Amino acid sequence: MTTFDLAPGLITTRAEVAAVYGGSIHSGGIVVANESKMVFIYSDPSAGEEHGYTFDGRAQDDQFGPLYHYTGAGRVGDQQMTDRNKSLRDHAASGRSVHLFVADGKVENKGETLQRYIGQVAVDPVLPVVERHGPDREGALRRLFVFRLRPAEGALLAWTDKDNLKPATQNTIVEVPTPSQTFVPAQTKAKPKKTEQHKTAETTATIAAGVRVVKRREGQLVTAFEAHLVHLGHTVKSFQLTVEGEPDVLLPDLYDETDHVLYEAKGLTTRPNVRMAIGQLADYRRHMPDPKTLRVAVLLPSEPSPDVEKMLAAENVTLVYQTADGFEGLPVPVA
Known part of the structure; x- marks a missing residue:
């Protein structure tokens, strides 16, 4: 041989x-x-x-x-x-x-x-x-x-x-379902990041930067919020966006077609996470249908600090957060 x-x-x-x-x-x-x-x-x-x-x-x-x-x-x-x-x-x-x-x-x-x-x-x-x-x-x-x-x-x-991934040759937008659950293997020895929806609230993984606890609240939050909107009779989906000259796609967390609202979820209420969500929404909305009337909102697992709330209001981004009884901040106000 x-x-x-x-x-x-x-x-x-x-x-x-x-x-x-x-x-x-x-x-x-x-x-x-x-x-x-x-x-x-x-x-x-x-x-x-x-x-x-x-x-x-x-x-x-x-x-x-x-x-x-x-x-x-x-x-x-x-x-x-x-x-x-x-x-x-x-x-x-x-x-x-x-x-x-x-x-x-x-x-x-x-x-x-x-x-x-x-x-x-x-x-x-x-x-x-x-x-x-x-x-x-x-x-x-x-x-x-x-x-x-x-x-x-x-x-x-x-x-x-x-x-290298080939860059997109044109801007495209495709309506897609919100992501389904894609689970991490139960045990891994691999050494080197979060899926949109997860089984558990957190996991520990060994990655190149060292051992760290990876929070998985974001996926659970999106799942719960989607179920809440569907229960209210809303139509929920997402989009897959390609941008000319860019090698990867953009995937917003959740779009409420009924109210024409785009949501970006974060698993933590910290200022850096909320700032990131504001930037992502600003990026996504330019490529969305009817962007001038599109409302945007940040979805959080709990109420953030008062100054973070003021920051969101200053950027005309609605705050929606989870409570023991459901979600606070709905319906998203008309701009």
Whole structure:
């Protein structure tokens, strides 16, 4: 049997990898090799565009370091967190390492795709997956799972500029449902951030910046507030926005179509969090339908300090916060 080491920058093929480490060469972009306790990811952004996979590539670094986005398995209908998607999300709990390849040309005189090995990665333990929406191969809009991949502990990745996410070529706005629950694996050893809705109020994760407690109140707050609005008879949704020249999408937390109000939620009532929400709302509203009549509001888990309330009022941003009996601040006043 041919043997070789997986060195970042290596150019190889799926067949060569399978011959050494196991796994199928015909099972899509996520290959689970039980023999070697590995998961191989084969990312091909150009081919993915044919199936609505426009989200693959190296994203902008965040406060925790490098980040690669990879669209999960499933070409028709909403993607499901089962089978290969679940194997990737739960790789750390299963004791499997994850290895990222990116398509890099063709084998000379053959149709086989060459694969460039980026290196060993790990699914972000706190925000493993985000939801995006795009067309399937039959043209129907559906939910996609986009995995957030970090360098594994001690790994050096062979990035190149061509691996970066491609910027949007135009401004678009797509109506989408509010995010569904995407749960973090129960136990992870991966080392490197929050999903919109979570099972528990907080979690502890080991990330590049050290061990920290990650608050998960925001997702629970959005879930409770959405249920409250629906109970009042309101129609609730969200939007997926692309901005020309920008590589990623904008995803407002919640839009109340009935009252034409856009909400940005924060899990903490601190001044920095509220300032961030004000800035996000100012950014989002420029791209929203009928922005001149759009009302904006910050959704908080409790009443903030009096001066933070004054700051919101000065910026014409309504304050809505959770109480023991429901939510204070509704209905949002007409501007």
